[in-house]
Amino acid sequence: MQNKYKPVWNRLEQSLPRPERVRKVIQMDFQEYKTKVEAQDDSFVNTIVESLYSGDAYLIKGAFSKEFMTDLRKNIHEYCRDRPSEFHKMLEGSPDFHRMIDPEAGKKYAVASCKHSCYFYAWNDDPFDLFTPINERWRILKLLMGLQPDEYEKNTPKDGVVDRIQVVRYPPRIGYLEPHTDPYLHQRLIFSGYMSKRGVDYQGGGFYLVGEGDKVINIEDDIDVGDICFCYATVYHGVAPADNNKEPDWEKDDGRWFLSMYSNASDEVPDRHTAAPVKLSIPEVMPS
């Protein structure tokens, strides 16, 4: 399949530095986005790639149904309750697993965080039938990123790059992810799905992007359950603590939930390209 986005990405990446600061947030309806990306009309191709490479983020409304996200939240909560917290590297044969990453454990990762993450790979039994509906959306983004729509789908760790779905719960008050950039080598755009809504499921905090002058651009008020967001992976971003006057409880299912889709270099690859923290002085986005 011809990919008209790829040469535009290559030309820009060879001539200009990668974006670090968000420029603006553009909202688009899911059907319009899908139709335009798949049509690969020349002017759209140039406009959207140049916009993303200038640091624009896209908030796509209604990419998933609300039921898909609320069912997923409920299912993952039960799944984690019935299994121990574990950790497995991205090596050949890795099982699906979940891990409660408390503030101490979170400091051992390249990017510091506190979160409860549940990881799924396509080579396992896909207990919640996530890969079919998610790949339907991921293929559109892969095309936009200059990849084959089904690129990496059948890979396992020995192939070097694998698709991983992560369902995350940020516990009230202590949940966060420090500002960082993500690896752009295999996936140029970060790809997030929203499973909860600010003002309903949690108060304050949440996903933010960093603009010029370290300005925190928080887009959560525009987000509904089922929306997705993407921007170039090197645009600084993070997750600020929410529900600051609530007690964190790892067993509950309240608070902020989030879905992440990433094509990662596996742990079978030496010196793999990973996320990196960015040291900014923005106290309001860090846990107190």
Ligand SMILES: [Fe+2]
């Ligand atoms: Fe990230």
